[in-house]
Amino acid sequence: MADITPVFDGHNDALLRLxxxxxxxxxxxxxxxxxxxHIDLPRARKGGLAGGxxxxxxxxLSNMKVNGKRPEDVTFPQLKQADALASTLAMAALLQRVExxxxxxxxxxxxxxxxxxxxxxxxxxxxxxxxxxxxxxADLDLVDVLHAAGLRSLGPVWSRSNxxxxxxxxxxxxxxxxxxxxxxxxxxxxxxCNRLRILVDLSHLNEKGFRDVQAISDAPLVAxxxxxxxxxxxxxxxxxxQMRAIRETGGLAGLxxxxxxxxxxGGTNADTEFDxxxxxxxxxxEALGEDGVAFGSDFDxxxxxxxxxxxxxxxxxxxxxxAHGYGRELIEKIAWRxxxxxxxxxxx
Numbered sequence: 001m002a003d004i005t006p007v008f009d010g011h012n013d014a015l016l017r018l019x020x021x022x023x024x025x026x027x028x029x030x031x032x033x034x035x036x037x038h039i040d041l042p043r044a045r046k047g048g049l050a051g052g053x054x055x056x057x058x059x060x061l062s063n064m065k066v067n068g069k070r071p072e073d074v075t076f077p078q079l080k081q082a083d084a085l086a087s088t089l090a091m092a093a094l095l096q097r098v099e100x101x102x103x104x105x106x107x108x109x110x111x112x113x114x115x116x117x118x119x120x121x122x123x124x125x126x127x128x129x130x131x132x133x134x135x136x137x138a139d140l141d142l143v144d145v146l147h148a149a150g151l152r153s154l155g156p157v158w159s160r161s162n163x164x165x166x167x168x169x170x171x172x173x174x175x176x177x178x179x180x181x182x183x184x185x186x187x188x189x190x191x192x193c194n195r196l197r198i199l200v201d202l203s204h205l206n207e208k209g210f211r212d213v214q215a216i217s218d219a220p221l222v223a224x225x226x227x228x229x230x231x232x233x234x235x236x237x238x239x240x241x242q243m244r245a246i247r248e249t250g251g252l253a254g255l256x257x258x259x260x261x262x263x264x265x266g267g268t269n270a271d272t273e274f275d276x277x278x279x280x281x282x283x284x285x286e287a288l289g290e291d292g293v294a295f296g297s298d299f300d301x302x303x304x305x306x307x308x309x310x311x312x313x314x315x316x317x318x319x320x321x322x323a324h325g326y327g328r329e330l331i332e333k334i335a336w337r338x339x340x341x342x343x344x345x346x347x348x
Contacts, residue, residue: 006119006316008295008336009052010254011225014039015091016057017300027097031105038299038310040216041105044124047311050336051125053153053224056091058084058134076160086136092149095128108150112344132158138185140192147196152347154193155201156186164189168206172266173233181208190216199346210242219346220251225296227261228283229339234261243287253288254296255280257304274320282292290330296340
């Protein structure tokens, strides 16, 4: 794999896919390979995936389709804390079991040095991330417990409201300026994350919530898996001022491979060419600079271009970037160095 550029990816939902499988041997499926989904350990090695943020997402389950409508047409109801707590703890336990069963092939990393060490040893470096904190109560006690288990990145909301703020719903075409900002509990959560050195992810937060984090946080602003709103006016994508704010703090944005966040028509067509991804990357580089652009694939959580297919398609994207004129240094920054730089500044 010496000729394959390593990738540190800002977002995947592999834990959710394994959790929803209901399999008692889910960790073995991940470690030994399976025919479903985008990521398992053998395919990660083949594709050059050296690490990434492994998300725990409390699933909406039956809420994913409300009265038969698509997610893009739905404002999701709030998730009950008890339901979110059960699934969050189940996936956190699964993450621990994967590490234990891996015999050194998979490592939960609590700081940037641990990520570098895992990458150097050939282990898959996993940063524990929670996407949507419905499991956490207003007392924030669960944050301390999860932090002790390795939590180092947190998105206060998914694309629905909770006690901390308002997630931006999936709408096209639409602005992210939908709903109110962070609640007082949400502002306290951001401050606690700063104290504990937990990265605050803005990808599912609406515009007012984004501004609140910008005003409160002393850490780099990060949108782990969001694209360019000027190209694809999906409400989940980043506007020009949001990218300027990220750049001003030395943060980053991760290119989301979801076709509906890439395509100018917002469509769910897997026959989306690399040219569309490169157009987003060019615009992100112009807005964020070479140090502010990375990958946030959304593997196992989205429909990705057929040319990528799954994690084994990462070298094809890297080759497309090279053919587009990106040099080796820039490719390495986007592929992994920028995430390592920002994580060092946030989680240590």
